[in-house]
Amino acid sequence: MITIRHANDRGHASFGWLESRHTFSFGSYYDPQQMGFSHLRVINDDKVTPGAGFDTHGHQDMEIISYVLQGRIAHKDSTGNIKELPAGEFQLMSAGEGILHSEFNASDTEALAFLQIWIEPNVRGGKPSYQQKAFGKQHGLTKILTPDGRDGTLSIKQNCQLDQLILDYNKQETITIQPSRNLYIHQIEGELTLPDGTELRPGDGVKVRFEETLTLKNIKQIQAKALVFDLA
Structure with missing residues (x-):
């Protein structure tokens, strides 16, 4: 079963310095039908004006991933990390028993x-704990997060895996889905086509349940990029 959530159907928050689109219920946006998917709880698509950002705030018992699409994040946390996260890099912060941090537009x-x-x-x-890494722009699937940090991936405290998918024009990728597993696809750039011909555009999401395989194809002449979550 394949369920599509289009980008324009997401929740929206605007604070002047921040424009955010919420895939799942978050903050003042509440939809009882969109409370997450398996252990995936939040995907916020954030745009922050120059010099602005999130002041120091706390988290507990959550795995928090940031992936920069444009610009740079200035990160500071209560464990002593002071980092910059440029476009193309992934950050994983395991909040554990509690952490304070701030995130600002570094420009x-x-x-x-x-x-x-x-x-x-x-x-x-x-x-x-804190982890940060760039995984390049290789075509096909590239592992980003795994439970055991294998093959140089970031290590996450959950039975899940995150892959980056990049496809050029007229290329496709068939993903094998293990029994009892689910996929969530978040489209970032370009367009990907599902087996039934539906096109995914930036910001679109797809829940995949009870399927054995999923084939994604790029039929456009610009590169396509998406995140693929393998979830219990």
């Missing part, structure tokens, strides 16, 4: 665009 002239993703952990408490 005074350029906009910042990034995805903020929350995944509920399967282990609560423990010391918070």
Whole structure:
């Protein structure tokens, strides 16, 4: 079963310095039909004006992923990390028993665009941790997050996997889905076509349940990029 959630159907928040689209219920946006998918709880598509950002705030027992689409994030947290996260890099912050952090647009002239993703952990408490890495722009599927950090991936406290998918024109990828597993696809750039001919555009999401395989194809002449979540 394949269920599509189009970009324009997402929740919206506007604060002047921040424009955000919410795939799932978040903040003042509430939809009882969109409370997450498996352990995936939040996908926020955030755009931050130059020099602005999120002041120091706290998290607990959540795996928080940031993926920068444009610009740079200036990150600071209560464990002593002071980092910059440029476009194309992934950050995983395991909040554990509790962490305080701030996120700002590191530029005074350029906009910042990034995805903020929350995944509920399967282990609560423990010391918070921080990971950051770029995984390049290889075509096909590239592993980003795994439970055991294998093959140089970021290690997440959950039975899930995140892949980056990049396809050029007229290329396709067939994903094998293990029994009892689910996929969530978040389209980032370009367009991908589902087996029934439906086209996914930036911001669109797809829930995939009870399928053995899923074939995604790029029939447009611009490169397509998406995130693929493998979830229990």
